[in-house]
Amino acid sequence: MNPLRPYLPALLLALSAATLAPIARAATAAPPAKEPEVKQEQAPSAPKGLRVAVLPVVNGSGEEDATVIMEDVLREEFKKVDPSRAMFLMPEDVERVLDDLHADDRASRLTDRWGRYGTLDSTAIVGLDSLLVADAIMLIQVSEWETKRAHNIGEGQSNTTINIHFALYRIRDKKKIWSKDEREQRFAREMDVSSSTVGYDETGRVQTPNANEPPRVHEVATDLVRDALKKFPIK
Numbered sequence: 001m002n003p004l005r006p007y008l009p010a011l012l013l014a015l016s017a018a019t020l021a022p023i024a025r026a027a028t029a030a031p032p033a034k035e036p037e038v039k040q041e042q043a044p045s046a047p048k049g050l051r052v053a054v055l056p057v058v059n060g061s062g063e064e065d066a067t068v069i070m071e072d073v074l075r076e077e078f079k080k081v082d083p084s085r086a087m088f089l090m091p092e093d094v095e096r097v098l099d100d101l102h103a104d105d106r107a108s109r110l111t112d113r114w115g116r117y118g119t120l121d122s123t124a125i126v127g128l129d130s131l132l133v134a135d136a137i138m139l140i141q142v143s144e145w146e147t148k149r150a151h152n153i154g155e156g157q158s159n160t161t162i163n164i165h166f167a168l169y170r171i172r173d174k175k176k177i178w179s180k181d182e183r184e185q186r187f188a189r190e191m192d193v194s195s196s197t198v199g200y201d202e203t204g205r206v207q208t209p210n211a212n213e214p215p216r217v218h219e220v221a222t223d224l225v226r227d228a229l230k231k232f233p234i235k
Helices: 005-028 065-079 091-100 105-117 217-229
Strands: 050-054 086-089 136-148 159-170 176-187
Touching (some): 050 091, 065 136, 065 217, 086 091, 091 105, 105 136, 159 217
Parallel strands (some): 050 086, 050 136
Antiparallel strands (some): 136 159, 159 176
């Protein structure tokens, strides 16, 4: 008889327990903790600028060149405005779009009324947000555009005077949301009559070319438009 036989059941039981214990512990162990989810913050979207349709300049100065120079100045200065503040549709583009849509009278009605009375044609503006894909219209009027040349010693300094009015109307509710009036009378450098670079005759009339040149209208207009747009609103 095998002397270990009486102990076999106990040995088998102990062996089974030792084998099954790690399996049981693995089955009952708590699942590993999940790593906390990290929420990624979305960067704030950039503010959307106003879409502005600029209507043809109203020239109330009597100087024919004022409109052409102003449109050149506006084109250059609008390019410098951050697109997050505003994007501009120039007057010639506004007229072209309206002409293609057989609504070419809209711009003239708006500029005529505003130029004469400073008020908005509430009928002509209706629907322009769809036609021009714009949020607002800008109206601009030149009321002074003058250069004065001092021809004689003692007459004073040559000067340039420009006065520009701006108004911005939101198309949806016809509300004026911005306006600006800019005027400057800029004087040329005073002539030094004691200098040999300035010649004049016995009557005091200046003879030296360009010595009495008034400030350039393009430069004065540029500074006025730039100043007006410094605090141009965002939507």
